[in-house]
Amino acid sequence: MNRKYELVYVVSPDATEEQVAELHGQVEAVVQRMGGQIEKTENWGRRRLAYEIGRHKEGIYVLDVITGSGELMKEIDRRLKVFDIVIRQLIVRVDEAETVAERKRTKRTEALRRRRVARGLPPDRQPGEGQRAEFEDDRDDRFDLAEDLR
Amino acid sequence: MNGRKTAGGGARGRGGRAQGKGDTQQRRPMFRRRKVCKFCAEKIDDINYKDTKLLMPFVPERAKILPRRISGTCALHQRKLRIAIMRARQLALIPHTSE
Numbered sequence: 001m002n003r004k005y006e007l008v009y010v011v012s013p014d015a016t017e018e019q020v021a022e023l024h025g026q027v028e029a030v031v032q033r034m035g036g037q038i039e040k041t042e043n044w045g046r047r048r049l050a051y052e053i054g055r056h057k058e059g060i061y062v063l064d065v066i067t068g069s070g071e072l073m074k075e076i077d078r079r080l081k082v083f084d085i086v087i088r089q090l091i092v093r094v095d096e097a098e099t100v101a102e103r104k105r106t107k108r109t110e111a112l113r114r115r116r117v118a119r120g121l122p123p124d125r126q127p128g129e130g131q132r133a134e135f136e137d138d139r140d141d142r143f144d145l146a147e148d149l150r
Numbered sequence: 151m152n153g154r155k156t157a158g159g160g161a162r163g164r165g166g167r168a169q170g171k172g173d174t175q176q177r178r179p180m181f182r183r184r185k186v187c188k189f190c191a192e193k194i195d196d197i198n199y200k201d202t203k204l205l206m207p208f209v210p211e212r213a214k215i216l217p218r219r220i221s222g223t224c225a226l227h228q229r230k231l232r233i234a235i236m237r238a239r240q241l242a243l244i245p246h247t248s249e
Contacts, residue, residue, distance in 0.1 A: 008200075008241055010241060010242065043245050047243075047245055049242035050239070050242045050244050050245040050246075051242055051245050051246060051247075053242060058244065063200075088240065088241055088242060090237060090240055092199070092237065097196055100195075100196075101195035101196040104195045104244075105195055108193065145225070
């Protein structure tokens, strides 16, 4: 049962780089031990928090994309809660949302291609084609005045 | 179909304004732009909580979620938007309130 999860955690701004690295090492160890895999790690660095958490105004954000079981994520969640330097964490399951989005996208392109073929056009858009209509649509400023009055 | 959609939405638009004022009083006196769901129009399939740039326009000043009747977002996307905003709020990417 391999599911894909995204884990984002916010580390206190007072933490040193070693501490952040150590924390990441801990997460990695748990993932490895429970038969998961880290697919991607992103460190967003120091960011301003939208609101104060405790006394903190900034945080260090780290994103991990992990495949593994639900138990694994539960364990990580439990462990992160123990650390004082982690001020927020969020685990989200992403595989289902991704497949849905993917399906939608392919469905849309297929429908577009089918329509184009039905109109007797090549299935893919040719360079320089159809620009004109789009341009006219964008420049539709007739209602701008009314919008100001709203 | 849509109550807010006013006459002359298509190519005949330019003349529509004066005509709408002139012929009947019960017609809405001014035009409103027909609102379109941003996510449908731009074909954004997944609304991600990490994308603050995308979400910020939907949480104006007081940081409340902009209602559908104002933003024009369709029901499906408003639902997804709400989830994304709530996740982003948990990570302090987006405020719960301002002040």
